[in-house]
Amino acid sequence: MLDKVIFFFFAGVAILSAGLMVTRRNAIHSAVFLITTLLATAGIFLQLRAEFIFIAQIILYVGGIMVLFIFVIMLVSLDVALRQVQFSRQKWVALFVTLALAVEVGVMLWSSRKVPGQGFLLPNAVPAAKLPPNTEALAGSLFSSYLLPFEIASVLLLVAMVGAVVMAKKRT
Amino acid sequence: MGPQHPSTHGVLRVKLKLDGERVRGTECVIGYLHRGVEKIAENRTYQQFAPYVDRMDYVAAVSNGLGYCEAVEKLLNVEAPPRAKVIRTIMTELQRIASHLIWLGTHALDIGALTPLFYCLREREEILKIFEKYCGARLTTHAFRIGGLQYEAYDSFEKDVERFCKDFERRIQEYVDLLTGNSIWIGRTRNVGVLSAGDCIALGASGPVLRASGVKWDLRKAQPYAAYDLYKFEIPVGTNGDTYDRYMVRMEEMRQSRLICLQAIENIPAGPILGKVGKVLKPPAGEIYHSIEAPKGILGYYIVSDGTTQPYRVRIRPPSFINLQALDKMARGHLVADVVAIIGTLDIVLGEVDR
Amino acid sequence: MNPALRDVLVFLQSWWVELVSGVVIVAVVPLVAGYLVLMERKLMADMQARLGPMRVGPHGLLQPIADAVKLLIKEDIIPDNADKMVFWMAPVVSMTAALTAMGGIAFGPAFLVARDINVGLLFVIGVSSLGLLGIVLGGWASNSHYSIMGALRSTAQLVSYETAAGLALVSGLLLAGTLRIRDIVHAQEQSGVWFVFLVPVAFFIYVVASIAETNRAPFDLPEAESELVAGYMTEYSGFRWALYFLGEYANMIVVGAVATTLFLGGWLRPFPNVHWMNWLDALPALFTAAVGAYCVFRAGKQPARVQVWFMWGVALACFAVALILGVPVLPLQVVAPLKFMVPGLHGAFWFLLKISAYIYLFMWLRFTLPRYRFDQLMHLGWYILIPLAIVNVLAAGVAMILETEYGWNRWLALVVTTLFTLGVALFLLRLNDKRAAAASSAAPPPEEPSTEDSYAG
Numbered sequence: 001m002l003d004k005v006i007f008f009f010f011a012g013v014a015i016l017s018a019g020l021m022v023t024r025r026n027a028i029h030s031a032v033f034l035i036t037t038l039l040a041t042a043g044i045f046l047q048l049r050a051e052f053i054f055i056a057q058i059i060l061y062v063g064g065i066m067v068l069f070i071f072v073i074m075l076v077s078l079d080v081a082l083r084q085v086q087f088s089r090q091k092w093v094a095l096f097v098t099l100a101l102a103v104e105v106g107v108m109l110w111s112s113r114k115v116p117g118q119g120f121l122l123p124n125a126v127p128a129a130k131l132p133p134n135t136e137a138l139a140g141s142l143f144s145s146y147l148l149p150f151e152i153a154s155v156l157l158l159v160a161m162v163g164a165v166v167m168a169k170k171r172t
Numbered sequence: 173m174g175p176q177h178p179s180t181h182g183v184l185r186v187k188l189k190l191d192g193e194r195v196r197g198t199e200c201v202i203g204y205l206h207r208g209v210e211k212i213a214e215n216r217t218y219q220q221f222a223p224y225v226d227r228m229d230y231v232a233a234v235s236n237g238l239g240y241c242e243a244v245e246k247l248l249n250v251e252a253p254p255r256a257k258v259i260r261t262i263m264t265e266l267q268r269i270a271s272h273l274i275w276l277g278t279h280a281l282d283i284g285a286l287t288p289l290f291y292c293l294r295e296r297e298e299i300l301k302i303f304e305k306y307c308g309a310r311l312t313t314h315a316f317r318i319g320g321l322q323y324e325a326y327d328s329f330e331k332d333v334e335r336f337c338k339d340f341e342r343r344i345q346e347y348v349d350l351l352t353g354n355s356i357w358i359g360r361t362r363n364v365g366v367l368s369a370g371d372c373i374a375l376g377a378s379g380p381v382l383r384a385s386g387v388k389w390d391l392r393k394a395q396p397y398a399a400y401d402l403y404k405f406e407i408p409v410g411t412n413g414d415t416y417d418r419y420m421v422r423m424e425e426m427r428q429s430r431l432i433c434l435q436a437i438e439n440i441p442a443g444p445i446l447g448k449v450g451k452v453l454k455p456p457a458g459e460i461y462h463s464i465e466a467p468k469g470i471l472g473y474y475i476v477s478d479g480t481t482q483p484y485r486v487r488i489r490p491p492s493f494i495n496l497q498a499l500d501k502m503a504r505g506h507l508v509a510d511v512v513a514i515i516g517t518l519d520i521v522l523g524e525v526d527r
Numbered sequence: 528m529n530p531a532l533r534d535v536l537v538f539l540q541s542w543w544v545e546l547v548s549g550v551v552i553v554a555v556v557p558l559v560a561g562y563l564v565l566m567e568r569k570l571m572a573d574m575q576a577r578l579g580p581m582r583v584g585p586h587g588l589l590q591p592i593a594d595a596v597k598l599l600i601k602e603d604i605i606p607d608n609a610d611k612m613v614f615w616m617a618p619v620v621s622m623t624a625a626l627t628a629m630g631g632i633a634f635g636p637a638f639l640v641a642r643d644i645n646v647g648l649l650f651v652i653g654v655s656s657l658g659l660l661g662i663v664l665g666g667w668a669s670n671s672h673y674s675i676m677g678a679l680r681s682t683a684q685l686v687s688y689e690t691a692a693g694l695a696l697v698s699g700l701l702l703a704g705t706l707r708i709r710d711i712v713h714a715q716e717q718s719g720v721w722f723v724f725l726v727p728v729a730f731f732i733y734v735v736a737s738i739a740e741t742n743r744a745p746f747d748l749p750e751a752e753s754e755l756v757a758g759y760m761t762e763y764s765g766f767r768w769a770l771y772f773l774g775e776y777a778n779m780i781v782v783g784a785v786a787t788t789l790f791l792g793g794w795l796r797p798f799p800n801v802h803w804m805n806w807l808d809a810l811p812a813l814f815t816a817a818v819g820a821y822c823v824f825r826a827g828k829q830p831a832r833v834q835v836w837f838m839w840g841v842a843l844a845c846f847a848v849a850l851i852l853g854v855p856v857l858p859l860q861v862v863a864p865l866k867f868m869v870p871g872l873h874g875a876f877w878f879l880l881k882i883s884a885y886i887y888l889f890m891w892l893r894f895t896l897p898r899y900r901f902d903q904l905m906h907l908g909w910y911i912l913i914p915l916a917i918v919n920v921l922a923a924g925v926a927m928i929l930e931t932e933y934g935w936n937r938w939l940a941l942v943v944t945t946l947f948t949l950g951v952a953l954f955l956l957r958l959n960d961k962r963a964a965a966a967s968s969a970a971p972p973p974e975e976p977s978t979e980d981s982y983a984g
Contacts, residue, residue, distance in 0.1 A: 002538050028613055028667060035660065051645040059653035067659055067682065074667050074675065133645050135706060284744060284898025290575035356745055356897050509748070509900045 006047055014040035027073045035066050052135040181278060181515065182522030186499070193507045198500045202493075205526035213486035218244050218318060218453045221486070226312040228488065229524040231274050233312045234267035234303070235466040241316045242397055243462035243473035245447070247455040248318070255443040256320035257399040262333060262436045263306070263315055264398065265429040269340070270299045271467035271519075272422050272429075279419070279516035280351060283360050288350055295343050298336050305332070319449035330437045337430045344426060351419070361415035365502040365514035368413055375501065376494045379469025381518060384421045385413030391465040398464075403435045415517040422519075454481055468492050468519055488527060492520040552629050560776035561591030567890050574894045585837040594769075601765030606670055609762065613668040618763065618770035621661025625777035628655035632784040633708045635794045635874035647708040648700070648785065652693065655781050658774060659685050665771070669762035680901055684739055684746065687908040692736035694916035698729035698923040699789040712793035718937075719799070721792035725941050726923055728948045730790045732916050734888070737782040739908065741775060744893040748901050783885040784878075791881045794874030808869070811876040812853025819845030852876060911955050918951045 014037050021033035038061050046054040142150050183204035189197040209228060213221045225240045226233035238260055245252060252260070273296045277289035300310040305326050307315045315321070351357045367377065369385045382389060390407045392400040408424035410417030457479040463472035469491025478484040495518050502514050539546070565580065565587065572579030580587030605614055631644065631651040644650055659682055666678020699722050703711040715721055723730045739746040763771060787793060796807050819842045826838035855869045899907065922944035929940040 002534055026610065028610065028664070032613065032616070032664070052649075055646045055649045055653045059649070059656060063653065063656045063659060067663060067686070070660070070663055070667070071679070071682070074663075074679070135645055280897065284747075285896065286571070286744075287575050287894050290577060294576050350895065351897075354897065356899055356903075359903050360897060360900060507900065507902065 003047070007044065010040045010043040010047065013037075014044070028070065031066060031070050031073060034069070035062055038062050038066070049131050050134050052138050181520060182525075184515070184520070184522055184525070186511070186515070188503075188508065188511065190508065195503045195506055195508065195511060198503050198511070200496055200499060202496075202522070202525050205522045207527065209527045210486055210488060213483055215482060217481045218455070218483065221483070222316075222318065223312065223314045225488075226314055227523060228490065228527055229271075229466065229468060229471075229492070229521045230311060231521050232267050232271035232467045234263050234315050235271075235464065235471060237314060237316045238264050238398065239462065239464040239466065239471045239473050241318050242464065243460055243475050244318045244453070244455065246462050247458065247460045247475055247477055248449065248453065250319055250447050250449055252320040252447050253444045254399070254441045256316075256445045256447070258402075258436055258440050259321060259325055259329075259445070260316055261399040261403075262433050262440075263303070265432045265436075266299050266302065266333070266336075268429045268467045269426050270296045272426050273299075275422060275467075275516075275519045276347060276419075279513070279519075282512045282516045283357070285351065285357070288347055291343065291346055291350075295340065298339075302329070302332050302336065305329075317446065318453060320444070320446035322446070324445060325440070330440065333433055333437050337434050340430050341427075344423065344430075348423065352423070358416060360510075360513060361419060361517075363412070364415045364506060364510050365517055366412060366414045367498055367502050371498070371501055372413070375498045377469070377498050378491055378494065379465070379467070379519075380418050380421045380425065381469065381495050381498065383408065384410035384417040386411055391463060391470060395463075397462075399436070400432075403432050405432050415513055418517045452481060454479065463489065466491055468521065468524065469495055490524040490527060492518075492522075492524040493526075496520050496525055549630060552626055556626055556629060556777055556780070557773050558591070559780070560773040561595060563776045563779070563886070564594075564772070565591050567893075570887070570890050571894050574891075585834045598766050598769040603766070604762075604764050606762050608670045610668045610670070613664050615767075617661050617665030617668055618767045618774070619661075620664065621658045621774035622770045622777070624654055624657035624661065625774045625781060627657075628652075628781045629777065629784075631708070632781065633712075633788070633793070634784075634878050635872070636709065636712075636870050644707070646706045648696070648706050648711065648789065651781060651785055652696070655778060656685075656689055658778060661771075661774065665763065671762055674762055680748065681742060684742070684748075684901075684904060684908070687905060688736040688739035688746075688912070691908060691912040691916045692733055692740060694913065694920055695729045695732040695736060696785070696789060698726050698916070698919045699733075701920070701923045701927055702726065703789065708788055708793075711788055712795060715792050716795055716799050721790065721795070721797075723790040723792075725937075726790075726919065726945070728915070728919050728945060728952070729923070730786070732912055732919065733786055733790065734885075736908075736912060737786065738889060738892065739904070741778045741782055741889075743779070743889055745896040745899050746904055747893075748898055748904060779886055779889060780882065783882040783889075786885055787878060787881040791885075792877075794870075794878040796873065796877050808856045808873065809853065811873055812849045812856065815845050815849035815852060819843070819849060906959075911952075911959060914955060915948070915952050919948050922948045 017033045017036040017040065021030045021037060024030045024033065038057060042054045042057040042062075045051075045057060185201035185204070187199040187201065188195055189199075207227075209224055212224060216224070222237060222240060225236040229236055241252075273292040277292035280288040303313050303315070304310050306329065307313050307323055315323075367375075367381065367385050369382075369387050371377075372382045372385045372387060377385075378389075386409060388407055388409045391397070392405075393407055405428045406424075408421045408428070410421050455477040457477055459474065459476040461472060461474045463470050465471075470489065471491055472489030474485075474487040474489070475483050476485040499514060499518065502518075503511050506514070568590075569579040569587065580590040583590045583593045605611060628651045631647055631654070633647075662685070663678050663682045666674045666676075666681070669675075700706065700711075702718075702722050702725055703714045705711060705714065718725075738744075792799070796810070798807065822838045822842035822845060826835050826842065829835045829838055852872055855872070923941075926937075926940040926944040929935040929943075930937045
């Protein structure tokens with residue numbers, strides 16, 4: 001029961017922050033609410049016993065990417081962007097597509113309510129004590145079965161970093 | 173950098189033209205401390221004006237007094253007796269050390285070293301105690317009179333000075349240990365604020381600023397005054413003309429001042445301390461320019477007398493004012509953080525810049 | 528019984544230690560940080576031939592209380608165009624990050640707030656890096672040019688040195704093999720020697736990087752008074768500023784705790800496994816008793832009566848602590864039931880001693896060294912520390928492989944790789960000197976003679 005309380009707390013914070021994030025006029029406020037959303041999601045990870053993902057979310061997403069976002073918001077003058085027309089002529093198409101998608105998801109959820117598991121693939125939950133430690137499990141699979149994608153991803157990141165530095169250097 | 177900035181050593185306003193972080197030009201706005209000293213001189217007798225000169229470079233008041241008294245003595249064609257000259261030399265050299273100590277402490281503080289300031293103030297305290305015992309004042313001393321001295325050297329004067337000088341060598345070593353070899357200090361001061369010898373002479377810079385750029389010009393050797401021709405001392409000269417060289421030059425000057433004091437107290441001639449000057453000073457009409465090597469640079473007094481008891485015009489050549497003009501040349505191309513170091517290395521006192 | 532109430536009681540029963548510890552951290556750490564500030568002022572005064580705060584309370588010991596009260600009753604000034612919500616929130620974020628990171632640290636084998644979380648050390652580092660957000664948001668919210676510049680600089684510095692610190696920690700973690708705090712210290716106990724002796728270069732890199740992490744001199748340009756007034760903290764006054772400041776000092780404690788845990792043996796005494804060194808167990812008690820004896824000795828020389836009483840009070844407190852530390856260690860039968868307290872108490876003592884030494888080093892460096900200019904700071908971080916840290920990780924990894932796969936002696940492998948890393952360090956420094964010499968011979972960048980006269984008009 002405590003689990004439920006904690007989960008609903010985190011989930012509620014996440015949804016509320018997400019809603020606030022997309023409705024703020026001030027970009028920094030949106031960034032702050034994105035941070036809260038991410039932290040709440042990290043809390044849900046922690047509740048699922050995925051400690052490494054929890055801390056990776058905090059270090060990378062909140063501590064890295066959000067700082068970058070805030071830098072950009074601070075350095076780019078947003079008044080110009082704000083004064084531009086926010087919604088283009090495609091807003092009606094966008095509205096229609098969004099409504100269609102929402103109806104689809106709703107129909108799917110409704111029609112699967114009688115199916116055991118409600119149509120979601122639910123693996124049998126493992127008692128928490130028997131779970132392998134998250135960090136070790138992640139490390140094991142990263143360095144054995146997923147070694148190649150891991151290395152490719154790191155090379156990709158290196159290329160992106162070098163590219164960013166080269167592009168940012170002033171032409172001397 | 174407005175008049176209220178922790179690092180402009182007084183009320184100095186510097187307008188910086190920046191390109192990002194690089195300085196493209198500077199403009200100094202001065203006058204916040206202008207008190208009209210030169211105008212006041214026209215309405216005071218020669219003796220009455222003497223305390224006013226202390227207030228110009230208030231960090232090195234004794235030197236100001238020496239320059240003024242010697243200038244008026246030249247005008248009167250009077251010479252101070254030998255005993256007075258020697259004591260004047262000792263006091264002036266002690267004041268040079270005190271002025272350089274303040275410079276070192278505040279300069280290091282600007283660059284981020286918190287501790288040298290307190291060590292320098294500790295040493296300066298000893299010098300100020302000597303001054304207080306001698307003439308009753310620590311800062312604006314009015315130590316000398318026209319024609320010589322008013323006060324005889326007090327009983328333990330030689331002992332006090334000797335004790336201070338003997339102690340001081342060890343203290344200088346403390347500063348050297350803290351700063352001279354420190355790679356952060358070198359990184360902040362090497363090649364910062366470079367002023368070539370030609371630029372120095374063109375701008376009229378003098379004192380340690382001039383000597384650090386390689387020009388060996390010191391009025392104590394070139395045009396000796398007071399008792400400087402009696403003593404043996406070196407003139408430190410730099411090579412690069414950057415902040416580090418000015419630092420080294422001033423450190424060495426402190427050592428040389430100490431040596432001068434030690435030589436002087438060994439043999440203070442006996443005799444009168446005040447030359448033959450009357451109570452009312454009426455120099456003959458004429459003009460005189462006399463300059464001395466103050467701690468900040470060449471301090472000059474141009475006095476025009478019209479035969480009355482009050483000078484017709486006193487014009488003071490303030491070394492800080494003229495050195496400050498070099499700020500623009502020195503600061504161009506550097507970062508904002510260096511401007512603070514450069515202002516510190518010029519060793520300006522706004523009382524002298526503005527008068 | 529109501530099942531909800533039952534659940535709450537079960538929760539409290541199993542988690543009350545953590546809850547109480549959390550409350551204790553939030554209540555005690557600001558006080559500790561305040562006294563750290565006093566310690567710093569006293570140390571600074573001592574190194575500068577003066578006395579420091581002496582008026583408020585005996586020997587200035589009530590100074591932090593006075594400061595706290597003053598800051599609380601100060602007028603709360605918010606700049607006109609400041610963003611109120613973010614302005615309010617930024618120092619809170621900074622302080623919260625530091626306090627939460629404290630929750631992951633173990634001050635002794637028995638004092639651990641967060642249940643021994645799987646990613647213990649990573650948790651501490653990750654959460655303490657959230658303090659960055661407090662800085663950058665604070666600078667922005669002040670809506671002043673100085674603040675934004677200071678915030679950007681500070682953030683850039685923190686991010687750069689975080690990388691170096693993390694890599695240095697990785698070298699230590701390679702030796703430990705785990706991220707759990709208890710297991711790291713246990714690994715040091717097993718290997719019989721603190722990790723600082725196995726990977727000294729990593730420890731050194733971590734020290735330098737953590738000084739930059741906490742914005743301390745010589746890396747404190749963002750808060751340098753003479754340059755940007757107070758950087759991102761310019762517009763903060765009163766209690767908000769106090770929160771930032773306390774966050775910085777709490778961060779110092781966190782960083783010291785991480786270094787102590789990973790490199791300095793955590794709560795182990797020196798030579799934890801060597802049996803004939805067991806007499807070292809008496810050191811905590813002796814040390815505290817010596818401090819108490821010194822207080823007694825000085826008590827007679829105090830000028831005022833209240834100071835004499837105060838010294839006696841401190842002496843008695845020291846003796847009490849010495850008793851608590853010493854009695855369970857006595858080789859007497861009667862104290863055998865108390866033996867279970869030894870690891871916890873003594874562990875806490877050694878841990879606190881090591882953190883104090885680490886923080887003393889921070890303060891000592893602050894008073895001695897001048898400040899790096901910002902470009903020199905960034906150059907040091909990116910060109911020297913990060914390559915050195917990467918090389919160190921490689922070297923530590925190679926040493927481990929040599930030990931496990933090829934059967935080398937652990938010490939031999941580590942000495943060889945440490946020498947290699949030192950060689951790389953020297954090479955990097957020589958490169959740096961050459962670059963500095965080359966740049967300075969052409970510095971400052973040649974100015975085209977400007978036609979405009981900056982003095983005109």
